Amino acid sequence: MLVCVTLEDLVRLRRARDVMDRDYARPLDVPALAAVALMSPGHFSRSFRAAFGETPYSYLMTRRIERAKALLRRGDLSVTEVCFEVGCTSLGSFSSRFTELVGESPSAYRARRHEEGAAIPACVAKVFTRPVRAGRPGASGRPVRIGEADPAAAS
Known part of the structure; x- marks a missing residue:
């Protein structure tokens, strides 16, 4: 399913991501973050993943x-x-x-x-x-720089 993220949605998603960055130690769940982004929980989760490449929980x-x-x-x-x-x-x-x-x-x-x-x-x-999940860019355990191949991807 292709999710198109509008510029307006991206601004709202960044607001929720900023809350996660700042208040990571607080109990945060998708409904609370969706409320920050002024979206329904389902739309928030799909849009967040489309915009940032991972789920809000991740x-x-x-x-x-x-x-x-x-x-x-x-x-x-x-x-x-x-x-x-x-x-x-x-x-x-x-x-x-x-x-x-x-x-x-x-x-x-x-x-x-x-x-x-x-x-x-x-x-x-x-x-x-920065922790990097296996199977994503930088899976070798270090960031991949622009123009550089990830050694883990080559194997």
Whole structure:
């Protein structure tokens, strides 16, 4: 099913995406986000996927995992505390999604040394540490730059 996203819809979708970026730790669901975008939940979900290439839930979980990675690198919170801090309500679901996106469990990620990236500005580090789901551009675990082939896609 082809969904055409109008410029007006895109503005509304960006408003909802901004809420996810800012309020990722709050309980957010499709009906609440659809209300922000002034759309029905079904139209919101279809339009969001058409505009951004992933479902609203997937986008929100990616934001939460990004934040969880930063908290785990600090090392002062347990995995359970990080799970709840980023807005997840199930440790099992959090750990499964974290492992799916990052390639290792939250405990293994937390235990690993992270000093080598400490000197990199956060805005640059965010680009290279963004969780990327397998089967999407950048599936090799690093972003694909314009004009560069993804090594994972070649295999």
